[in-house]
Amino acid sequence: xxxxxxSLSPRDKRPAAPREQRSFGEELAHAAVLVIDxxxxxxxxxSKVLIEHCARVDVxxxxxDAARLLDDxxxxxxxxxxxxxxxxxxxxxxxxxxxxxxxxxxxxTAHADLDTAIQAIRAGAGDLLLKPFRSNQVxxxxxxxxxxxxxxxxxxxxxxxxxxxxxxxxxxxxxxGTSAEIQAARQxxxxxxxxxxxxxxxxxxxxxxxxxxxxxxxxxxxxxxxxVCLQCYGMxxxxxxxxxxxxxxxxxxxxxxxxxGILLSAAGGTLYLEDVDMLSAGCQNILAELVSTGRYxxxxxxxxxxxxxxxxxxxxRPLGEVAASRMFRADLFYLLAVVxxxxxxxxxxxxxxxxxxxxxSEMLSQRIGTSIPVFSPMARRRFLSYDWPGNVMxxxxxxxxxxxxxxxxxxxxxxxxxxxxEDLASVERRHIxxxxxxxxxxRAEAARRLGVARKTIDRKxxxxxx
Numbered sequence: 369x370x371x372x373x374x375s376l377s378p379r380d381k382r383p384a385a386p387r388e389q390r391s392f393g394e395e396l397a398h399a400a401v402l403v404i405d406x407x408x409x410x411x412x413x414x415s416k417v418l419i420e421h422c423a424r425v426d427v428x429x430x431x432x433d434a435a436r437l438l439d440d441x442x443x444x445x446x447x448x449x450x451x452x453x454x455x456x457x458x459x460x461x462x463x464x465x466x467x468x469x470x471x472x473x474x475x476x477t478a479h480a481d482l483d484t485a486i487q488a489i490r491a492g493a494g495d496l497l498l499k500p501f502r503s504n505q506v507x508x509x510x511x512x513x514x515x516x517x518x519x520x521x522x523x524x525x526x527x528x529x530x531x532x533x534x535x536x537x538x539x540x541x542x543x544x545g546t547s548a549e550i551q552a553a554r555q556x557x558x559x560x561x562x563x564x565x566x567x568x569x570x571x572x573x574x575x576x577x578x579x580x581x582x583x584x585x586x587x588x589x590x591x592x593x594x595x596v597c598l599q600c601y602g603m604x605x606x607x608x609x610x611x612x613x614x615x616x617x618x619x620x621x622x623x624x625x626x627x628x629g630i631l632l633s634a635a636g637g638t639l640y641l642e643d644v645d646m647l648s649a650g651c652q653n654i655l656a657e658l659v660s661t662g663r664y665x666x667x668x669x670x671x672x673x674x675x676x677x678x679x680x681x682x683x684x685r686p687l688g689e690v691a692a693s694r695m696f697r698a699d700l701f702y703l704l705a706v707v708x709x710x711x712x713x714x715x716x717x718x719x720x721x722x723x724x725x726x727x728x729s730e731m732l733s734q735r736i737g738t739s740i741p742v743f744s745p746m747a748r749r750r751f752l753s754y755d756w757p758g759n760v761m762x763x764x765x766x767x768x769x770x771x772x773x774x775x776x777x778x779x780x781x782x783x784x785x786x787x788x789x790e791d792l793a794s795v796e797r798r799h800i801x802x803x804x805x806x807x808x809x810x811r812a813e814a815a816r817r818l819g820v821a822r823k824t825i826d827r828k829x830x831x832x833x834x
Contacts, residue, residue, distance in 0.1 A: 395514040396507070400424040400442060404434045404457070405449040405476065414447060417503040418510070431460040438464065442674060443471045445513045447506070448493075450477040450484070458484075461491040468616055468669030470632060472513035474506075521633040525594040543580055544727055545720030549712040553580070560707045561587035566659075566679045568644070568687055568704055571711030574761030577682035578642065580711060585638040590678055593637030596630050601643045605650040612639075612658070615667035631664060635676050644681035644704065645690045649697075656700040679704060714756040714763060718797060719831055721751055724760060728767040738771045745809045747776035753801040754780055800828055 399422045403414045406429045418425045426441070428434050431452055437443075450457035457475055475493040477484055488496055494516060495509045543554055560567050561584045569577040578597065585595045598611060609615075614629030630639065641647075647655065658664050659679065663672045681704050683690070691701040714721065729740045756762055770779035800818065804825075807813040811829070815822040 395518060396421050396511050398423050399444045399510065399514055401426075401510060402434065402437060402441075402443040402446045402471070403427040404431060404446065404452075404460075405429065406452055407449070410449065410476075413503075414506060417506050418447075421507060422510075431455060431457075434460070435464065438469070438471075439671060444517065445510050446471045446473045447497075447510070448473055448475055450475055458487050458491050458493075461493065465492050468666060468671035470671075470673060472517055474509045474513060476501075520628070521594075521635075525596060525630075525634050543576055543583060544724055545717060546723065547712075547717035547719040549717045550720060553709060553711055554583075556707075556709050557584050558587060560584060560709065562589075563707075564589070564678055565706040566681070566704050567707045567709060568681045568683060569709050569711060570683050570686060572713045572757075572759055573684060574759035575711045575713055576760050577711060578640065579760075580709070581638075581640045581680045581682065584680060585640075585678075588638070588678070590637055594634035595638045595640065596634045597640045597642060598630065599642050600651070601646040603647065603651055605648070605654060608651045608654055609667050612654075613664050613666045616669045629666060631675060631677060632666075632673065637677055639677045639679050641679060641681045643683065645683040645685055645687055645696055647696075652697045652700055656697055656703065659700070659703045681705075714759040718752060721756075721763065722748065724763055725751060725767055728764050729771065732764075732768050733771055736768070736771060738774075741770060741774045741776055743776050746805065747779075749801045749805055749809075750777065750780055753797065797828070800825065804829075 401418050401422050401424070403411060403418070403425065405411045405414065405427075408429075411427045411429065415425055415427050426437055426443075428437060431454060434446075448457040448461065452460070455463075457477075461469070461473060461475075469492065472495075473491075473493045474495045474497060475488050476497045476499065477488075478499045485496060494513050497505060497509055543550055543557075545551075557580060567581075567584060569580050571577050582595055585591060603611075610627075610629070612629050612631050614627050614632055641655075658675055662675045664675055665672045681687075687696065687701055687705055687708070690696040691698045714724075725743065729743070733740050751763075758765070766779050770776045773779065800814070803814045803818055804811065807817065811825045812822050815825045818825075
């Protein structure tokens with residue numbers, strides 16, 4: 369299980385090699401490699417070849433020293449000689465696999481017989497180099513290992529997305545709208561994105577918290593790395609550890625043992641914890657230890673790894689209040705809520721309803737293959753006067769229903785619920801729109817009945833998108 373190159377700290381990385389030196393792959397310039405060989409001449413040769421193309425190269429003559437290096441550092445690839453004085457490379461590899469080995473391995477051997485190849489595969493080696501070999505063969509072997517690791521990580525992340533069961537496309541739309549409330553939220557997201565600080569998004573169900581989280585990730589220095597979503601509601605401690613840390617079966621061959629967790633396969637990226645306030649006390653303890661120590665161990669392993677992911681959380685309740693009620697660990701709250709961003713409900717940004725309706729109509733009509741029905745003035749007024757308790761998610765579903773049935777006016781049904789308590793602006797909007805409906809959209813007549821100027825009605829309608 370290779371460790372992602374992005375898990376190296378910035379101080380461990382050297383400047384990338386010039387473009388003409390990158391014929392062996394872009395990832396090679398950022399790789400950390402450990403060379404284990406007891407022959408001084410071979411160590412020097414491998415070191416000189418690799419140091420010109422890799423970010424970091426460590427060499428050692430003894431497997432015992434190599435084990436200590438693995439305890440303290442993260443390596444993407446290990447170049448290992450099979451014939452060693454104290455034990456063979458394959459024996460050492462099998463031993464480390466039982467402890468926890470997270471790097472791809474290139475095995476050097478002078479005897480490429482079938483038995484050695486089978487043992488190498490069982491021990492977890494990804495490639496064999498037959499002595500004597502040239503420098504480009506070494507570089508190609510390391511580059512192949514990095515490419516396999518990259519593909520394995522991508523497959524792991526995609527598999528997780530499928531297990532979560534998300535409609536990925538639905539959650540990749542930017543936060544749309546021109547209202548002052550949503551513009552302020554976008555500005556705060558842009559400011560938070562430039563740092564690596566943990567962020568908490570607070571908002572009602574359907575207000576676009578995951579969309580905002582993806583938007584922040586896309587604008588951050590981690591944009592090229594994965595964004596992984598984890599639903600916290602109903603998560604058990606065992607499930608959380610398996611998902612985050614992965615697990616290792618010490619009794620099995622390393623080639624088939626265990627499964628990478630999110631923290632390894634998506635290292636360098638962003639972990640989105642949805643409904644973090646719903647985590648059990650035991651899960652909160654696991655998360656608090658991870659964030660505070662910055663290290664973790666896969667289940668069944670005896671060697672730890674460095675934690676390198678940004679955490680973005682979402683909650684429908686103010687997390688500080690949940691912590692104050694002792695339903696959430698106070699120290700974990702402070703670790704996670706470095707930046708807190710509140711997303712406004714749709715009823716507080718009425719000016720965006722029409723824009724969102726048009727956007728969803730165009731997007732969904734192409735996806736489901738239907739035409740867009742007429743969005744009549746009556747339908748517009750109904751959409752604007754409705755309270756949208758499900759926020760943007762409910763609006764999207766309502767538009768999809770309208771496209772399927774070919775009617776926007778009937779999409780909301782007849783019993784649109786209204787809240788018991790509304791602010792003054794909502795009451796005013798609802799009353800004016802109801803009067804416009806009673807006057808069949810005649811603004812002059814509505815203004816006369818309401819006892820206000822026609823310009824007042826025009827100005828209000830313009831602010832609502834009518």
